[in-house]
């Protein structure tokens with residue numbers, strides 16, 4: 001089941017995020033995010049466990065995907081694809097473009113995004129410490 005995150009989910013979200021990136025938001029920041037008007041977290045819940053989440057910022061004309069993470073044992077089962085589909089299906093009609101940043105070496109994520117029509121817009125040199133990042137985007141409407 002996909003739904004918006006609730007306060008009770010924050011610890012699981014934090015633990016999942018922290019496994020992937022060691023500068024992931026603290027639970028306190030996550031609490032602030034939950035109350036933020038623009039930043040949103042979708043969770044994928046299976047048997048009362050949060051197995052994935054997608055965090056994004058939604059402004060009037062743009063959506064920026066900040067994070068999408070699937071628990072290792074649930075990967076390659078279209079969980080991330082379901083979350084992105086869900087995000088796309090709920091977009092406000094005013095949204096014109098979706099953007100995100102990804103490490104140049106993160107083949108799995110780049111493939112996923114390309115599958116959803118995202119294209120590389122720009123290379124951000126040394127965006128991740130020593131590693132380059134791609135700015136990717138998908139136009140929703142002109």
Ligand SMILES: CC(C)(COP(=O)(O)OP(=O)(O)OC[C@H]1O[C@@H](n2cnc3c(N)ncnc32)[C@H](O)[C@@H]1OP(=O)(O)O)[C@@H](O)C(=O)NCCC(=O)NCCS
Pocket residue numbers: 020066067068069070071074075076077078079080081082102106107108109111112113115
């Ligand atoms: C990237 C990630 C979110 C994909 O989640 P997932 O649920 O396994 O992805 P899906 O099963 O929906 O796969 C959709 C497509 O993504 C691509 N993909 C997913 N995993 C892949 C892999 N290991 N290698 C290559 N391509 C991959 C494929 O194109 C796949 O489509 P296909 O199965 O028809 O070939 C997951 O690997 C993950 O959590 N990685 C660590 C966190 C991360 O890097 N997040 C992105 C940056 S914030």
